[in-house]
Amino acid sequence: MxxxxxxxxxxxxxxxxxxxxxxxxxxxxxxxxxxxxxENLLKLLSKSKYEEKNREHHIGTLPQYYFDGMINRDDDERLSGKIVLTIPKRKGTVQFKETSYEIYFPAFLFCFSLRKGRINDTYVFALKGEKWNRNSRLYNYPFGNVSTSSHKVCWGRNQLPVIDSLHQLDMVCSLFFDSSTNNDYYTKGVSTKWKYDNLRGVLECLKKRDSFPEHILVPSQYSNIGTYLDSVFK
Structure with a gap:
């Protein structure tokens, strides 16, 4: 067939x-x-039964933000692997301590590491532009709660859902954006090129703008998406 x-x-x-x-x-x-x-295509792909269990399968680029991934299901049909999504520019709300800020976000690249339906780790980078490929540059996440060295998300007390199918990762991205933030992992001159000592200074400046100023993004240690994917899927 x-x-x-x-x-x-x-x-x-x-x-x-x-x-x-x-x-x-x-x-x-x-x-x-x-x-x-x-949505149904993603469900079918993520729930497909393979003759060879526990073998990773490359999903490649898919619609609805899926950039790349390697997945497998064990004998109990639990999903494992690494999935990469790109989220386009958007306007949204950032909850910083007791203050809500309406700002524009840059585009982002998310990488989820799953084991038996559970999210082990989440990594986030910023992106420039609107279309991306393996040669596109990766930048540090410009706010708080994400390490500027490992790019790993600190989820705090958030309870992450069990992932039974790929399309559920959309909900996890929404949970990330809806979570409150603080100065944890925010680093002056590294999170952004602006020299504010506090993340609040960045947010106060961004709320006055009608788009995200991409020139303030700081390049990550990875030369491009391809280099990062090679390290993820090795």
Whole structure:
């Protein structure tokens, strides 16, 4: 059996398509085809049963922000692996201690490390622009709660959900953005090029702007996304 999955940019426009065209050719060379939603496609991919259990499978680039990943399911169908997502620029709210700030965010790259349905680690980088590939530069996360050296997220007391399918990682990204922040891991001149001693100074400046000033982002130790992925999937 052969399966072809096509992201139909002609009928579904935009950077992240809403549907995929799936064509199946069985052993008798009979063709079957239909459109399915991206959400259902992700569920099918993440729940697929393989003849070889516990073997990682490369998922590649998928719609709805999925940039790359290696996943597997064990005999109990629990999901493990590493999944990379890119989140586009957005406007949102940052809760800094007792103050809420409405600001513009840059784009971000998330890397989730899963073991048996549990999120072991989360890493976050900032990105410039709106479209990315392996040559795109990675930058330090410009706020708090993310280490500027390891780029690992400090989740604090947040309870992370069990991940049964890939599309649930969208909810984890939302939880990250909705979580309150503080000065933990914020580093003057390293989190951003601005020299504020306190994250509040950065947020006070950003709330006055109608877009995120990408020139303040500080390059990470990784030369580009490709270099980082090579270290993640080695």
């Amino acid at each position: 052969i399966v072809h999955i096509t992201m139909d940019s002609k009928n579904f426009e935009g950077q992240y398509f809403n549907a995929a065209h799936v064509e199946v050719i069985d052993d008798r060379e009979i063709h079957y085809s239909k459109y399915i939603s991206i």
